[in-house]
Amino acid sequence: MKVFSSYDNGRLTIYLHGELDHHAVRGAAELVERLLGEYLPRDCVLDLGRLSFMDSSGIALILRLHRRLVAGGGRFWVENVGAQPLRVLDAGGIGRVVQIAAAKEAKQA
Amino acid sequence: MKRDNYLKLEFPSRSANEALARASVAAFASQMDPTLDELGDIRTAVSEAVTNAIVHAYPDTVGVVWLRARILDGEYLEITVKDKGRGIEDVDRARQPLYTTGGEDRSGMGFTIMESFTDRLRIRSAPGRGTTVTMQRRIRRKPG
Ligand SMILES: Nc1ncnc2c1ncn2[C@@H]1O[C@H](COP(=O)(O)OP(=O)(O)OP(=O)(O)O)[C@@H](O)[C@H]1O
Ligand SMILES: [Mg+2]
Numbered sequence: 001m002k003v004f005s006s007y008d009n010g011r012l013t014i015y016l017h018g019e020l021d022h023h024a025v026r027g028a029a030e031l032v033e034r035l036l037g038e039y040l041p042r043d044c045v046l047d048l049g050r051l052s053f054m055d056s057s058g059i060a061l062i063l064r065l066h067r068r069l070v071a072g073g074g075r076f077w078v079e080n081v082g083a084q085p086l087r088v089l090d091a092g093g094i095g096r097v098v099q100i101a102a103a104k105e106a107k108q109a
Numbered sequence: 110m111k112r113d114n115y116l117k118l119e120f121p122s123r124s125a126n127e128a129l130a131r132a133s134v135a136a137f138a139s140q141m142d143p144t145l146d147e148l149g150d151i152r153t154a155v156s157e158a159v160t161n162a163i164v165h166a167y168p169d170t171v172g173v174v175w176l177r178a179r180i181l182d183g184e185y186l187e188i189t190v191k192d193k194g195r196g197i198e199d200v201d202r203a204r205q206p207l208y209t210t211g212g213e214d215r216s217g218m219g220f221t222i223m224e225s226f227t228d229r230l231r232i233r234s235a236p237g238r239g240t241t242v243t244m245q246r247r248i249r250r251k252p253g
Contacts, residue, residue, distance in 0.1 A: 008167060012188065023125055023128065054217075055153055055160065055222070056157060056218045087146070087153070091226065092206075092222065
């Protein structure tokens with residue numbers, strides 16, 4: 001699991017690469033916290049375009065980020081979600097809480 | 110031959126083994142010629158069941174997790190994940206979406222995901238004795 005980021009004009013984009021499971025989520029959450037503390041963004045985008053696997057551990061991370069950003073008066077959404085993570089988010093009904101945009105290839109599924 | 114093939118794994122409840130468990134079952138299932146979506150569902154369901162054994166069954170110790178995958182009637186994949194950990198007091202309640210004893214780090218969606226990604230989910234548990242989760246997923250034979 002790798003975490004990358006870019007920052008532009010109040011918006012922090014976080015890119016997760018690899019597999020996000022219970023084993024990986026703690027390290028990922030720490031890095032994300034550090035980025036949020038460093039940039040203090042108004043809005044935050046989670047880009048899952050290079051995430052090859054995610055389970056319910058990822059749901060907890062996404063809901064936590066959403067709560068944090070919204071509590072600070074900002075916005076949070078998830079982009080570029082591939083087929084497998086999208087099925088997990090759908091099964092969890094997460095789209096009712098957090099705005100989720102599927103990757104182009106995952107959309108027809 | 111492959112109609113009664115099976116795989117058995119035993120490993121300590123360390124989180125590094127989550128990836129190993131789902132990759133092993135996915136490799137085993139590939140002989141059933143699954144679609145990418147089917148394979149994704151299987152990996153996810155295994156990950157949820159194995160993570161539960163690691164997180165909830167043995168919260169403060171390292172215990173043993175047993176995993177079995179087998180092919181039934183040529184087109185059902187059955188996955189069994191067993192622990193001898195803490196057990197579940199009330200299985201019906203544990204199956205409810207959002208129910209968790211895991212706090213902020215958990216979403217309480219594991220059993221809900223296992224249920225929606227498989228055709229059958231059975232949970233047998235006894236407090237203090239352990240939990241056995243059995244899932245079946247149909248992998249349709251592809252024509253040709
Ligand atoms: N193998 C197990 N041993 C003991 N308790 C378990 C086991 N599996 C599940 N449980 C109990 O059932 C609850 C619900 O499990 P479920 O997988 O649905 O959610 P979770 O693990 O809490 O959160 P998530 O899976 O979303 O990270 C757990 O919080 C735990 O109390
Ligand atoms: Mg779980």
